[in-house]
Amino acid sequence: MSLPGDQTTYSGPPPPVRRIVVSEEPTIVEPPRLDPSAPAAAVTGAPLTRRSDSLPASAIVERMRTENLRLYYGDNEAVKGVSLPVCRGEVLALIGPSGCGKTTLLRSLNRLTELTATARREGQIFLDNEDVDRIEVTQLRRRVSMVFQQPNPFPMSIFDNVAYALREGANRKPRKSALMEPVRQALDRAGLLAEVESNLDHPALRLSGGQQQRLCIARSLAAQPEVLLLDEPCSALDPKSTETIEQLIVKLRSEVAVVIVTHNLQQARRIADKVGFMYLGDLVEFGDGEQLFSNPREARTADYVAGSFG
Amino acid sequence: MVLALCAGMVIFVLAKAWPSFASNGIGWFGAGEPDTQLGDIFKSPSAPSEYVYEIGVWPLLWGTILTTGVAVFLGLFFSLFTAIFIVEFAPPRLERLLEPVVRLLAAVPSVVYGLIGILVLVPFVANNLISDERKESVGYVTQLTGASWSVAALVLTVMIVPIMITIIVDALRSVPKGWIEGAAALGVNRWRIMWTISVRTVRPAIIAAVILAAARALGEAIMISMISGSLSFVPQPVDGLTFFFEPVRTLASSIVDNAEGLSVIPFGQTIYAFAFLLLVSSAVLSWAGWAAKIPMRKYGIRP
Numbered sequence: 001m002s003l004p005g006d007q008t009t010y011s012g013p014p015p016p017v018r019r020i021v022v023s024e025e026p027t028i029v030e031p032p033r034l035d036p037s038a039p040a041a042a043v044t045g046a047p048l049t050r051r052s053d054s055l056p057a058s059a060i061v062e063r064m065r066t067e068n069l070r071l072y073y074g075d076n077e078a079v080k081g082v083s084l085p086v087c088r089g090e091v092l093a094l095i096g097p098s099g100c101g102k103t104t105l106l107r108s109l110n111r112l113t114e115l116t117a118t119a120r121r122e123g124q125i126f127l128d129n130e131d132v133d134r135i136e137v138t139q140l141r142r143r144v145s146m147v148f149q150q151p152n153p154f155p156m157s158i159f160d161n162v163a164y165a166l167r168e169g170a171n172r173k174p175r176k177s178a179l180m181e182p183v184r185q186a187l188d189r190a191g192l193l194a195e196v197e198s199n200l201d202h203p204a205l206r207l208s209g210g211q212q213q214r215l216c217i218a219r220s221l222a223a224q225p226e227v228l229l230l231d232e233p234c235s236a237l238d239p240k241s242t243e244t245i246e247q248l249i250v251k252l253r254s255e256v257a258v259v260i261v262t263h264n265l266q267q268a269r270r271i272a273d274k275v276g277f278m279y280l281g282d283l284v285e286f287g288d289g290e291q292l293f294s295n296p297r298e299a300r301t302a303d304y305v306a307g308s309f310g
Numbered sequence: 311m312v313l314a315l316c317a318g319m320v321i322f323v324l325a326k327a328w329p330s331f332a333s334n335g336i337g338w339f340g341a342g343e344p345d346t347q348l349g350d351i352f353k354s355p356s357a358p359s360e361y362v363y364e365i366g367v368w369p370l371l372w373g374t375i376l377t378t379g380v381a382v383f384l385g386l387f388f389s390l391f392t393a394i395f396i397v398e399f400a401p402p403r404l405e406r407l408l409e410p411v412v413r414l415l416a417a418v419p420s421v422v423y424g425l426i427g428i429l430v431l432v433p434f435v436a437n438n439l440i441s442d443e444r445k446e447s448v449g450y451v452t453q454l455t456g457a458s459w460s461v462a463a464l465v466l467t468v469m470i471v472p473i474m475i476t477i478i479v480d481a482l483r484s485v486p487k488g489w490i491e492g493a494a495a496l497g498v499n500r501w502r503i504m505w506t507i508s509v510r511t512v513r514p515a516i517i518a519a520v521i522l523a524a525a526r527a528l529g530e531a532i533m534i535s536m537i538s539g540s541l542s543f544v545p546q547p548v549d550g551l552t553f554f555f556e557p558v559r560t561l562a563s564s565i566v567d568n569a570e571g572l573s574v575i576p577f578g579q580t581i582y583a584f585a586f587l588l589l590v591s592s593a594v595l596s597w598a599g600w601a602a603k604i605p606m607r608k609y610g611i612r613p
Contacts, residue, residue: 112495117402142497152488155511165496168506203608216492223496 050290051250054273060089063227063257064109064144069123071104071113078104080281081123086227088257091249093272093289095262097309101281102261103149106229109259110144111137127227142169145225149232151212153204153219158196161204161215162186165223182222190218191248210241217248221256228252230260234267246271265305269293277301320589327583329576333363338583342366344542344559348568352577361576369542370584373558376459376545377534378527381466385523388467389474390516394504396475397482409479416472424533427465432456432537440555448552452543459545460554462538466530470523477522481515482508514603521599525592528562535563561588 064086071079079101086092086109094102104113111132113119125132132140142165153161159176162183167173183200187193192214196202204215213233220228230249234242249258249271262268268275272289277298285292285301296302303309331338347365354362396408436456445454485508493503509516539557542564547553559567561584572578 110495112491115491115494138497138499140497141495145497146495148488148492148495150488152486152492154489154492154507164493164506165498168496168498168502219492220496229495 051246051270055089055254059254060087062087063128065126065129066105066109067124067126069105069108069125070121071101071108072120072122073104073116074118078281079108082278082283084276084283084286086257086259087274088226089254090257090273091253091271092257092259092274092276093262093268094259094276094278095265095268096278096284096304098263100278102278103231105278106231106259106261107146109227109229110141110146112141112146142223143225144227144229145220145223146229146231147213147216147220147233149235151209151216151236153207153212153215155203155205157201158187158204158207158215159183159200162218162222164219169223186218186222187215189221189248189252190214191244192218208241210237210244213237213241214245214248217245221252225256227257227259230258232261232263235263242267265293265307277304279304320586320593323582323586323589327579327586329361330363330365330580330583334365337366339368339371340366341368341544344370344564348564348571348577348580351580352571352574354574354576358575363576363580365580367561367584367587369544370559370561370564371587372544373459373538373542374528374560374562376558377463377466377538377560378524380460380463381470381527382520382524384463384467385470385474386516386520389471389478389519390509392471392475393478393482394509396479397508398500398504412472412475412479415468416476418469420469420530420533421536423465423469424536427461427533427537428457431461431465435461435555444552444555448549448556452541452557454552454555455539455557456555457537457539457557458555459538459558462534462558465533465537466527469530469533470526473526474519474523477515477519478512481512485511513606517599517602521595524595528588528591528595531560531562531566534560535566538563540567 062085066082066084069079069082069084070077082101082105084092084105094105096102104119107113108121109125109132113121114137127135127140127144132144135143154164156164159179163176163179166179166182184193184197187196192211195211196207196215204212207215213236217228217230217233234245237245246267249260252258253273260268260271269289274287275289275292276286277284277292277296277300279300285296285298287297292301293305296305342365344365344367351362351365354360396405396412400408433456435458436454440454440456448454489507489511490503493507494500498506538559540559540563541557542559543557545553545556545558549556565581565584568577568581572581
């Protein structure tokens with residue numbers, strides 16, 4: 001009878017379980033050789049720099065404004081008297097810990113909070129100096145569009161997704177050929193056209209997460225909104241898709257006023273021109289992105305930005 | 311096990327029904343006078359070689375198609391809008407009241423509907439909607455007693471609507487909230503969101519509801535036997551308004567109506583043939599439902 005461990009009779013490859021002999025020389029496994037030409041960023045993460053400089057002051061136009069905005073869920077006050085300008089030409093980032101009213105504030109800007117039965121609003125919101133309560137709600141949402149945290153493409157083809165708002169906005173049903181140009185344009189602005197050009201009739205739900213989110217942005221852009229609200233658009237995405245979307249946001253700010261809610265401080269630092277820090281429903285600090293991160297006025301902001309709590 | 315049972319049942323029924331199909335050929339489905347022909351079959355001589363099988367069931371088929379089709383069509387229309395109302399537009403209190411009521415309605419036995427139909431609806435139709443002139447005008451063909459296919463179809467609609475509403479409401483509730491919010495954020499109003507997103511998404515459930523309702527309507531015997539007049543008459547749409555008051559008899563109700571004659575062998579075999587046709591049509595229905603859902607899977611709508 002021969003056992004696998006019996007060296008005299010076993011001549012095949014070593015068995016999977018080996019005895020460790022303390023007195024023997026240990027076998028040292030060579031570490032994998034790193035390619036010296038590979039970029040260092042792949043290991044250490046991209047450096048924290050702005051994606052683009054601020055636009056000149058002449059390009060900045062105030063589009064929306066909230067005045068002493070208060071939002072309640074039942075008796076719970078989620079947003080406590082926030083006054084904030086939203087400008088075209090600037091990316092406004094709202095940062096702060098979870099549950100501090102950032103998303104609620106964002107959703108109130110196009111009156112999406114009204115879909116929640118218990119939500120109540122006080123204070124005023126203006127779009128081009130017109131009270132949003134005086135604007136017909138569908139009209140308002142066409143001008144102030146929103147992209148959500150979870151990509152939510154409709155269960156239709158890519159083309160139909162982007163054309164959805166156009167079809168619904170038109171008085172008479174437009175032909176597919178007439179929609180092709182605006183749809184391609186919107187996909188192009190969202191940086192998705194090259195990837196989906198040849199299969200516009202494929203189901204949107206088969207796209208990857210990052211592509212789905214860019215499709216949702218394209219869907220919003222197709223209706224030519226004046227303000228774009230982004231609710232943590234990158235939280236479910238990989239770094240590559242995140243980068244694409246960040247570049248897209250910076251590019252968009254000259255045409256559309258962009259408000260983005262983000263939990264990612266580095267992201268806010270990379271893309272935001274103006275940053276608002278919200279804590280427990282209060283707008284603690286609002287100012288230029290660089291200043292708020294490097295030289296915050298408030299102690300709470302400094303603590304949050306430094307990562308003391310979050 | 312279940313499959314074997316199904317197959318066994320189909321084969322058994324087909325074997326029993328075969329003489330009726332074989333001796334009539336394609337004429338089995340053709341025009342005829344099922345009421346008198348069934349009488350002849352019942353009275354056929356007792357020697358197996360002299361059995362009478364002649365029958366043309368088109369009047370029964372037409373009655374079945376007419377009542378089922380109209381009931382399902384009306385029911386689909388009605389249940390879809392009721393379901394949309396319950397899910398999207400009804401205030402929460404009304405919603406809480408409506409749902410148990412709908413579920414209760416789904417459980418009412420069909421005999422009860424039949425009883426209400428024959429005691430309330432049929433006399434109402436006879437006394438108020440059909441004029442004496444109209445009755446006389448067709449007196450030499452058939453009698454207009456109020457018991458008619460349209461009353462049967464209406465009661466059938468009431469019977470199948472609760473199931474359809476329940477299925478469609480459950481499906482509408484399960485539409486992802488993200489899609490609805492996403493559409494709302496694009497400036498689309500509630501009604502259009504319901505129509506273009508929710509209803510689109512629940513099409514498989516709507517098909518399932520239609521199939522289930524059609525299957526129930528197809529097999530409904532007692533209620534229809536009570537209020538459709540139970541005469542193998544072929545209502546002609548060209549008759550104008552009178553068309554709606556003409557009696558019919560359906561396949562299922564003929565089985566119930568003729569149950570006492572089953573001991574006569576050729577008669578029993580003919581009735582088995584009716585049953586086989588019902589079996590096959592429900593199989594075709596469920597296959598059609600499956601086939602109709604295929605194109606929807608592509609875009610990620612899961613049945």
